[in-house]
Amino acid sequence: MVPRYAILAGGESRSFPPGDPFLAAGVEPENAEVLVLLGGAPYRPDPAKAAILIELGTECLGVHTGEAAGEEGSNVLGFARWRNGDDPPSKLVELVRQPRTHETALAAARAVLEAAGLTVAVCADQAGRIVDRLLRPKLNAALRFLDEGLASAKDMDLTCRLGLGYPEGPIERVERGGLAHHYDVTRALFEVYGTAAYAPARRAVVAAQRRDRTRR
Amino acid sequence: MNDQTAIRTVGVCGAGGTMGSGIAIVAARAGFRTICFDTRPEALERAFQDTVAFFNKSVERGKMSREARDAALGAMSRTGELGALAECDLVIEAVFEDLAVKQALFRELDAICSPLAILASNTSTLSITEIAAASKRPERVVGMHFCLPAQLMKLIEISPGLLTSEETFRKVWAWAETAGQIPVKTQDKPGFILNALLVPFNNDAIRLVEAKVAEPADIDLAIKSALGYKMGPLELIDLVGLDTQLRLCEAFYPITLDPRAAAPPLLRRMVAAGLLGRKSGQGFYRYEGRAMFGSA
Numbered sequence: 091m092v093p094r095y096a097i098l099a100g101g102e103s104r105s106f107p108p109g110d111p112f113l114a115a116g117v118e119p120e121n122a123e124v125l126v127l128l129g130g131a132p133y134r135p136d137p138a139k140a141a142i143l144i145e146l147g148t149e150c151l152g153v154h155t156g157e158a159a160g161e162e163g164s165n166v167l168g169f170a171r172w173r174n175g176d177d178p179p180s181k182l183v184e185l186v187r188q189p190r191t192h193e194t195a196l197a198a199a200r201a202v203l204e205a206a207g208l209t210v211a212v213c214a215d216q217a218g219r220i221v222d223r224l225l226r227p228k229l230n231a232a233l234r235f236l237d238e239g240l241a242s243a244k245d246m247d248l249t250c251r252l253g254l255g256y257p258e259g260p261i262e263r264v265e266r267g268g269l270a271h272h273y274d275v276t277r278a279l280f281e282v283y284g285t286a287a288y289a290p291a292r293r294a295v296v297a298a299q300r301r302d303r304t305r306r
Numbered sequence: 307m308n309d310q311t312a313i314r315t316v317g318v319c320g321a322g323g324t325m326g327s328g329i330a331i332v333a334a335r336a337g338f339r340t341i342c343f344d345t346r347p348e349a350l351e352r353a354f355q356d357t358v359a360f361f362n363k364s365v366e367r368g369k370m371s372r373e374a375r376d377a378a379l380g381a382m383s384r385t386g387e388l389g390a391l392a393e394c395d396l397v398i399e400a401v402f403e404d405l406a407v408k409q410a411l412f413r414e415l416d417a418i419c420s421p422l423a424i425l426a427s428n429t430s431t432l433s434i435t436e437i438a439a440a441s442k443r444p445e446r447v448v449g450m451h452f453c454l455p456a457q458l459m460k461l462i463e464i465s466p467g468l469l470t471s472e473e474t475f476r477k478v479w480a481w482a483e484t485a486g487q488i489p490v491k492t493q494d495k496p497g498f499i500l501n502a503l504l505v506p507f508n509n510d511a512i513r514l515v516e517a518k519v520a521e522p523a524d525i526d527l528a529i530k531s532a533l534g535y536k537m538g539p540l541e542l543i544d545l546v547g548l549d550t551q552l553r554l555c556e557a558f559y560p561i562t563l564d565p566r567a568a569a570p571p572l573l574r575r576m577v578a579a580g581l582l583g584r585k586s587g588q589g590f591y592r593y594e595g596r597a598m599f600g601s602a
């Protein structure tokens with residue numbers, strides 16, 4: 091049986107934007123086995139629930155739960171639906187666990203998300219989780235190649251579509267999601283890992299600086 | 307075309323191999339006289355049988371007429387003598403991936419072929435400029451990197467070396483288009499475009515497994531679902547072979563010193579343990595026959 095869930099909404103959610111059917115199917119918190127905290131809704135421990143899911147941005151789950159030298163873990167999980175900038179969210183939910191996360195909480199969380207038609211990939215509480223951790227350095231490399239004249243943007247994208255069967259190439263993907271968005275994601279990764287691979291590429295820095303200039 | 311320097315006859319070196327046999331199909335299918343050369347006659351013979359079977363399948367599938375098949379097969383010849391390549395306007399080599407072997411071949415071709423002939427290399431990891439340095443015509447040497455399987459994949463990465471002339475580049479570009487391929491232009495740098503993006507990406511996926519961020523099946527699922535790739539990186543590494551991934555790292559990292567291109571320690575350990583992917587029955591997944599375990 092799929093556990094009933096309640097939505098606790100803070101600000102707007104990147105995983106479940108207004109109108110998403112997942113929002114409408116929630117029940118009252120007192121009738122729910124699972125709590126889903128969206129858009130920065132404040133987290134309070136509730137061991138009576140089967141699972142508490144906290145929507146994450148670029149931060150780790152530990153920011154909300156605290157950490158305990160590798161022994162952290164409870165009925166709380168983090169999650170985020172992967173999304174390229176302002177594109178509609180993908181079907182993928184990265185479900186974030188800690189070392190001592192209760193297996194029953196993981197199963198309940200998975201059941202709720204899969205019942206909503208989403209694809210669940212479980213990962214550790216690391217910056218960038220799976221997709222951004224793998225994708226962002228590649229997009230950075232493609233942006234650097236563009237600056238260094240390795241090939242044109244068009245030829246890089248064509249190579250990835252024809253040679254690797256990707257639905258879109260790195261430059262078109264990063265531009266569609268927004269270079270400033272790429273900057274925000276990579277800056278958060280770089281803060282944690284500190285290696286050149288995650289440092290925002292020049293074109294992303296430029297886009298972010300232009301964004302901030304127009305905001306002022 | 308009645309241009310004196312037009313490409314009419316194409317030589318393929320290493321035509322008994324995986325890539326060479328596919329490249330020969332591309333050339334012959336497009337109507338070029340195609341001379342297939344390999345040092346191993348039995349490999350050349352096997353490749354020819356495979357080519358006949360491939361063309362027959364194309365006819366069966368309605369992708370090719372009988373006449374076109376017969377014309378393509380009629381355009382192909384096989385030889386164990388390098389001298390037979392003397393009349394070629396374009397020679398594409400797909401011999402072993404070894405600088406000394408390729409340089410020796412180019413030195414010989416230099417002596418045999420017309421001074422106007424263009425020599426192209428299908429190398430994946432070596433520098434076009436370094437290969438060209440062995441010939442006396444570096445302005446007529448160019449990189450033409452086909453994708454596996456060449457007879458089906460349209461992409462060719464075309465790379466001028468430092469001394470490649472504009473004319474040479476234009477001619478092979480036009481040849482590629484005439485042959486129904488889709489060329490892209492890239493600098494002569496390790497991995498060109500495709501492998502320069504792919505090899506470090508695959509390494510990053512291996513490092514995620516090693517760092518216990520997620521199980522291989524979760525990593526592949528996430529990448530396919532979020533990005534719409536047909537295969538996840540770990541499935542792909544299992545398919546091409548972990549030993550191949552390691553060889554690519556060993557070729558690129560010493561030149562680029564890009565830490566993402568360095569072989570992850572887990573990759574080395576798995577190769578040492580004989581966990582090479584599909585071909586050995588186990589890599590990041592276990593295989594029995596063609597079925598895949600652990601990927602659900």
Ligand SMILES: NC(=O)c1ccc[n+]([C@@H]2O[C@H](COP(=O)([O-])OP(=O)(O)OC[C@H]3O[C@@H](n4cnc5c(N)ncnc54)[C@H](O)[C@@H]3O)[C@@H](O)[C@H]2O)c1
Binds near residue numbers: 320343399411428430
């Ligand atoms: N396999 C791939 O996925 C792939 C993709 C793109 C490019 N490449 C490149 O293509 C080339 C060939 O790779 P492959 O996988 O087809 O190898 P392969 O081992 O299947 O074929 C090589 C062939 O070259 C022949 N050969 C070796 N030395 C020769 C010589 N001096 N003269 C004539 N023939 C000779 C061999 O007998 C063999 O038949 C390499 O440079 C490789 O990097 C491979």
